[in-house]
Amino acid sequence: MTNLQDARRIAVQGRNRMTPSEALVETMVAQGVTDVFGIVGSAYMDALDLFPAAGIRFVPTVHEQGAAHMADGYARASGRHGVCIGQNGPGITNFVTAIAAAYWAHSPVVAITPETGSMTLGLGGFQETEQLAIFSKITKFQAHLNNPKRMAELAARAFDRAVLEMGPVQLNIPRDYFYGELECEIAAPIRIERGPGGSSSLDEAARLLAGARFPVILCGGGVVMGDGADAAVALAEALEAPVATSYLHNDAFPAAHRLWCGPLGYHGSKAAMQLIHGADVVLALGSRLGPFGTLPQYDFDYWPKSAKLIQVDADPRVLGLVKKPAVTICGDAREAALALVARLAGRQLACAANRDERIARLGEARSAWERELEGWHAEKDAWSLEVARGSQQMHPRQMLRELEKAMPAHAMVSTDIGNICQIANSYLRFERPRSMFGAMMFGNCGYAFPTVIGCKAAAPDRPAVAYVGDGAWGMSFGEILTCVRERIPVTAVVFNNQQWGAEKKNHVDFYSNRFLGVNLDNPSFAAVARAMGAEGHTIEKLADVGPALRASCAAQNEGKTTILEMMVTQELGDPFRRDALQKPKRLLEKYKGCQ
Secondary structure, three states, rough: OOOOOOOOOOOOOOOOEEEEEHHHHHHHHOOOOOEEEOOOHHHHHHOOOHHHHHHHEEEEEHHHHHHHHHHHHHHHHHOOOOEEOOHHHHHHHHOOHHHHHHHHHHHEEEEEEEOOOOOOOOOOOOOOOOOOHHHOOOOOOOOOOOHHHHHHHHHHHHHHHHHHOOOOEEEEEEEEOOOOOEEOOOOOOOOOOOOOOEEEEHHOOOOOOOHHEEEEEEEEEHHHHOOOHHHHHHHHHHHOOOOOEEEOOHOOOOOOOEEEEOOOOOOOOOOHHHHHHHEEEEEEOOOOOOHHHHEEEOEOOOOOOOOEEEEOOOOOHOOOOOOOOOOOEEHHHHHHHHHHHHOOOOOOOHHHOOOOHHHHHHHHHHHHHHHHHHHHHOOOHHHHHHOOOOOOOOOOOHHHHHHHOOOOOOOOEEEEEOHEEEEEHOOOOOOOOOOOEEEEEHHOOOOOHHHHHHHHOOOOOOEEEEEEEHHHHHHHHHHHHHHHHHOOOOOOEEEEEEOOOOHHHHHHHHOOOOOOOOEHHHHHHHHHHHHOEEEEEEEEOOHHHHHHHHHHHHHHHHHEEEEEEEOOOOOOOOOOOOOOOOOOOOOOHHOOOOO
8 A cells, every 4th residue: 555644745756556546545645635524425435544544634524515615615715625525426416506606716626526336327326316417517627537547647637627727626436446456656736827917918907007097996806816915905005096895805905904995796885886986997806797796786886887997817708708898817816916016116197196085085985884884773674664663682783793893803704695694795894815705606505604614624723703694504504513523613603583584675675575485483593502512602682792702703712613693683684686576567367466
């Protein structure tokens, strides 16, 4: 058997005889893999048996979807591969939702998918399905092992492509191909140096920026993935330009910086929206400008119609996909920002003439938005006013504000999908990248809790907090057992308003309060948490919110997972998609009363 215990974690040198399982594990070692999430299965047990000797920690989860979300969180928090593995058939199909989420987050997740044995494929055997077709549209690359002697080659290619293509990949292995003998060499990882983009495009972008009187920078996920926050700061300071962040990328620019104006998108910053609306040049740095993140908010269609757009992204397929740019730059966000700083140095900038006016406008917009948030104690629509009247429970916005004030500066926060979770967009501010983890455009419930477990596994020295609605919590709370069993301590803040709030808002706005399937009869989630071995606290008073969050984050240092059950009113913020629904028109007589 190959020696897997090299203290330097260097793959074996030269050509060696080994088993396919050894070739897979040696490749993982060469790629720097130290953690794998999954549920134990006979299909890959021969490789699993080698993990301890290779220095690879196997984290057994409660559900395979949770395992893949953990791999996603691990990858996003660390910038390295997140790896998940499961039993062929149902174990692998359980990955689908989480791999789709990783696809939209551009996470380098490697899904290792053992398959039915090669000699029985197609015979309808136990735990058989076509595993490649299922993932074909939600992965960047698929490697299918068609011969066990190609294990090292195809495994290395899968791991490389996850990084090179910036997204999840699938390594599909017939379960009988883990066995046998081969002679191979373990390949060194392929990594590329990403450049700033084409010189001509950068020159034109610099010309536009130099001539802009009101430039605004929009920092997206490419800034986070490229570790480019410092470069974005340098460019913003060179232009003295306000900086907004794209939807669910609140960590792409430090919130304490004087040029920060907050996030765009659903329940984002009015200050950011007002400032970008007045821009004559917008620099989208590392953003595909997704349509959901630029929809009108607060009855304000804020995207500037006449502004010149400069779009920078490392993926050429998203350039010009949603908004029509004047200049497109296919390049790394960090390197492009630094290249633009160099090109602007020493040039006469049109925006220098009105710098004081622009900074004053930025300050006024920020101050006005902060005052509005501070005084926004409750929702003001008729439904919310009615349900909050006489209630002793906390108003969601006041509770979110207290969480914001108590959040540790170096915390990692994941957010699920849902009404209160999305209102939190206004209240989440970060000083460093790789701190915010949203479900992105796949928008699946049950995302936040397992994802933050993966984040914590990748960065155990940082507090890890998940924001989860009570509906989504029902899909994911089983992973409390993973936290307790594996000593991966996190905090889950569960918003208990006994409803699927986002969908209930549609019933309120479009279906005359005819509620169907949206009301939830919940148990005490704090009691459930305690029964599962975690800490559980029910929070009913606003004064207790901040202390409870601070205590739970401190308890992570002692290995304790804490569930904070926030008892809040059934108030509802603006709906997800005002453009997706309209007042119904009933044509059949029997249904005309349902309008």
